[in-house]
Amino acid sequence: MSAPSPATGSVARHRRRVPYWDNARFACIVLVVLGHAIQRLTYDSDIAYAMYLVIYAFHMPAFAIISGYFSKADPPSRRQMARVITDILVPYVIFEALWWLTKGLFEGDPDPNLTQPSWTLWFLLALGIFRLILPYLALLRWPLLWTVVISIGVGYLPNVDSTFSLARTLGFLPFFALGWWLRAHDVVGRLRLLERKAWWARASAVAVFLLAGWAAWAGLETWHGMDMRNWLFYDQDYSHFLGETPWWAGGVRLLLMAVAVVLCAAFFVIVPRGEFPFTRLGTYTMYIYLLHSFVLYPFRESGALRDLEPTWIWLPLVCLLSVVITVLLASKPVRWLFRPLVEPRSRWLFADAALLPHAGGADPTGSRRPAATDRPPSRG
Template identity: 50%
Template sequence: MTTDAAPPAPSAPAGALDPGRLKRRIPMWDTARFLAVTLVVIGHAIQRQTTGSEHALALYTFIYAFHMPAFGVISGYFSSADTPTAKRMRRTFTDIVVPYIIMQTIWTVVQAVVEGGKEFNPTKPTWTLWFLLALGIFRLILPYLAQLRLPLVWAVVLSIGVGYFDNVDSTLSLGRAISLLPFFLLGWQVKQWGVFDRWYEASRRTVVRVRVAAGVVFAAWAVSCALWIPQFKEFDLHHWFFYDDSYSGLGEDAWWAGGVRFGLMLLATLLTASFLVLVPRRTVWLTQFGAATMYVYLLHTFLLYPIRESGVLAGEHSAWPFVLLMVLVACAVSLFLAQPFVRRGMRWLLEPKVGWLFRKDPA
């Protein structure tokens, strides 16, 4: 018997940012989605403070080591490698392409007004929008990669190899998509292996042991970030966790730079696994907000942008009490944007009805 067991996972092609259409919800994954997106908000909230505060940089480095890989794993877990149906292909437009164009247009206008000189360029995603394009790329190529032997190995090879090419950049999020592809493949592969099906049914003793080990992993990484942040800062470690620059762009164009990325990928995998097993398997208070992940992800930037651009987070406002304050603000923003009334009020913008885009289905 277990105290927090969850129902078996459904087979549904939903991503980390769009769980709303799942007919059978799994409490653990909804909770994980919301916690992951809250880490994103916290990271963006304290980013301006990292230049003046080692406390902020330590927390930032801690979060960035695994929060986007975790999103990749969650997205892959709920993705399908089957031949795309007409419905699934249309959802690529409605879930990714249309929201991306809308938000990219809005951000272009906002930045043009505030910063000036901004041109509309849909090939260069603004701020957080890169993940929408990356998710679209993941979904498109998964059926092809699934035909290969050891697809996860090929994804790792691609991720390490792309760092040696300076011409693969942020255009259409291609650099980040290829770099983070192994985590997406890992999520899909874990689903095929039935790892979490066994985790749902694991005994209480097993759960406790695994979670203690996961807690030790997190504690060890937290201590490392606290003690060695000067060395991490000198190495520019947090920029490696962005997965968007070539090795030469990171200042490390030696032949062994790919080994550094591989090591950081192993670290991200270990931290992501620890994160997921620490998430409660049963329904908790935060579970209800898992369906609003896309709204939190796409809208939190509008609330944080004025604070970040005002310059108020510089100087003495980078001290640790203000870092803690921004963490609390970020959590409040995440909770606010996950409320049902926000989803109802913003659905017209983030989930517009675009049936007129598609030709009549012959079927």
């Protein structure tokens, strides 16, 4: 029997499931839930605010890097185009409708407007836009440089705002492009970045986060004055923070992007390489991402997370509850119940049923998984 060709071996390597990426997805989604959970605590607790700043400095850039790593820059096939509809656009419309209903019931102001994503839904639109423009970016020389220019430049344009989440999408575009670039140039493979790291590498990564935490804590007065939390959302033009738009305003975003890359690098070093009980949960990040906001909504809007003292009890408790919420939302019963909303088949939309994704498939972040075992029973 002849040995497999290098190309065949390369394909096999890429198709083999690597627990590391599921671990990274799970860690990212825990940080998403945690960041949203402690948001109300930041009004009354300086340490919660410092923690919030560190999380928001890198967790969505890390998610965008992972999504970009598993994205292809080839012109999309008909099946891939259909996946944009089934995995992104249809869930977006479904969950926007759920938010209109929720706001109508509890706030009396549903404000139905598909052009203004509700809370966490901006990232679904961002993923869709990322996928649409990546083939064009890949045609350019220095694509990463162009995305940085776009991200910085969009901050000078007040007319690019939250409509279709365009400001935020273009703001985070460099991180998505960076993930794609790392895969396209096999940087992870050539530098053996998925191999177990030496203790000093992990210690250095931990030191980076300790330094970030110290900087967030020591500069609290400055960060409050700058409205730093909103800078990290990448969704406002510079005049929103500075009252005007000085020429150097883009330098602030560039610096924040550099900080994000350093923290993301440290994060990816710390993520464990092996397989753990939580590893498989990393394949269901979209369930957690789309559903957790409904779980947190009553706590945030009722004021239950305000004026909680002492912080040293409540902050760790909220952190623990965030992990519990994350695990529960990725559990099999929850997936079984909400699969028609999170992963709608949308058969009626397509003239060609062959375009529908295969069982198992992948979520919008590129997380591939085996054929689903948690589907609702067939109705024949």
